[in-house]
Structure formats: structure tokens, C-alpha cells
Amino acid sequence: MDQVTGAGKPLAADEIRGMRERIDEIDQAIIDLWLERSRLSQEVGKTRMASGGTRLVLAREREIVDRFRTALGPDGTQVALLLLRSGRGPL
Numbered sequence: 792m793d794q795v796t797g798a799g800k801p802l803a804a805d806e807i808r809g810m811r812e813r814i815d816e817i818d819q820a821i822i823d824l825w826l827e828r829s830r831l832s833q834e835v836g837k838t839r840m841a842s843g844g845t846r847l848v849l850a851r852e853r854e855i856v857d858r859f860r861t862a863l864g865p866d867g868t869q870v871a872l873l874l875l876r877s878g879r880g881p882l
């Protein structure tokens with residue numbers, strides 16, 4: 792048994808290592824996009840409040856939660872709520 796991949800045969804271990812490389816790239820892309828989104832969301836909030844507007848726009852947040860739920864199912868709701876929170880901090 793390969794300790795690092797958990798595979799039972801060397802060929803499977805090679806295959807898993809290859810797939811893990813792509814998984815690591817995808818995770819990094821998700822992290823980068825998450826941080827970019829969070830910064831943009833904070834910027835929108837600051838711009839809106841500086842103009843005398845509201846901190847949040849709940850109708851827009853609902854649209855985003857619906858989009859994630861439609862695409863990903865119930866877990867999408869949780870992802871969207873975490874995304875929204877990372878842009879504006881806890882309520």
C-alpha cells in the first residue's frame with residue numbers, strides 16, 4: 792500500500808498523483824477567486840455606504856444564494872452564505 796496516496800497498486804498511485812496535481816491547481820484557483828470576490832464585495836459596500844446607501848442589498852444576496860442552490864443543490868446554499876459572509880464580515 793502506498794502511504795501517501797492510499798492506493799493498493801503502483802499504477803493506481805501514479806494515477807492518483809496526477810489527479811491530485813490538478814486538484815491542487817483547482818483549489819488554488821478557488822482560493823484566488825474567493826479572495827478576489829471578497830475584496831470586490833467589500834469595495835462595493837464601501838462605495839455604496841460612502842454614497843449614503845445601504846451596507847447590504849438583500850434582494851441581490853437572495854439572487855446569489857438562488858444561483859448557487861440551483862447549480863449545486865443544498866450545499867450551494869451553504870457555499871453562497873459563506874461567500875457572502877467573507878465579503879461583508881459577520882452580521
Ligand SMILES: C=C(O[C@@H]1C=C(C(=O)O)C=C[C@H]1O)C(=O)O
Pocket residue numbers: 831832833835836846847848849851852855874875878879
Ligand atoms: C457586493 C455587493 O454588496 C453586498 C454584498 C454582496 C455580495 O457579496 O455579492 C451582495 C449584495 C450586498 O449585500 C453588491 O451589492 O453587489
